[in-house]
Amino acid sequence: MTAAETPDETSAGPGGRPADAAVETIQREMTVFARRARASAGRMHPELSLVSYTLLGHLEERDGCRATDLAAHYALDKSTVSRQVSALERAGLIERRVDPDDHRVQVLHLTESGRHALDRVTERRRTAFRERLADWPEEDLTRFAAYLERYNAWPDAAPGGDEDRAAAGGTYG
Amino acid sequence: MTAAETPDETSAGPGGRPADAAVETIQREMTVFARRARASAGRMHPELSLVSYTLLGHLEERDGCRATDLAAHYALDKSTVSRQVSALERAGLIERRVDPDDHRVQVLHLTESGRHALDRVTERRRTAFRERLADWPEEDLTRFAAYLERYNAWPDAAPGGDEDRAAAGGTYG
DNA sequence: CATCGCTGGTTGCACAGTACAACTCTGACC
């Protein structure tokens, strides 16, 4: 059945409601967006990759979190985080302090320089997003924002998704 | 949940209207989503990367498009597309035919096998998305879908974004 | 106290996706 009819909700399982078409569209558009995000970030702020930006952003709102937290939240391998963290540290954007209570963990903090870099990029992104969303009615903006939060709140990533659910569900605000 | 509250926190910049906060949240959540998308796709359907899936999907709806079209639409370098296309062809999922009118261009088509692979994956994705969105009221789903389409309709990627706008704006629905 | 098992983190390795630049081939126009 042929994905040609994909959007048509035939195979769509439980009943051909408009909801199915909507799900289809959401799936599709999220995918398109995802595909573009990196490149877009690269164009917008070459000095801070999307990943770095995301991690810094996380650190800003939860200053003093551990590498493991980042890994859980973003569904990344700890090795990946380790490397990213190293890079960010090398770049002087964050620093790690060993937790005196548990010498295994290193608590991550933004440096001043990191905060500034983050702010610069955030500003640039904000401008871009704002421009892009300029003619949206406020009501739509808030609803869209809420939908996205709700969508992301799903424990998609973390297999033992506690971190994730907590963070995505409740934290960003 | 409270995208509505998210807002107050950040110095949403010039003029603290709720709209700014919403923009902030949208920016943030889109980013989180983007960060997860690949890994998620990898987990969901290891046999077809997010990129491959996207390209196949594009071919399905616009059968017979050129590599350049793909590059433009997805803001990818033509070399990248070239390689992806090669891989997909090697995997027997697509085939290329030289345009008889212009021997420079090769027109891309899904093979049967490609169509099936795409369908399988689409089905899997559909299921996942549907599960994830299961308890959303239909009204929210349709609105969310519309927002996403509208968002993506922005000619963000393609510098000469005609392709892009057309496709994102009108087609997926 | 010695040891085991767990958790946090790093390192080696492999691989996908990507860009950029240099190149080839083809078609269009003078």
Add this chain to the structure above:
DNA sequence: GGTCAGAGTTGTACTGTGCAACCAGCGATG
């Protein structure tokens, strides 16, 4: 024919990523 432009390919290099193997503290158990 000569030159320019567009479509694709190839060489090269880099980033992000995961997996597996490893090291290092912590806590429980003998």
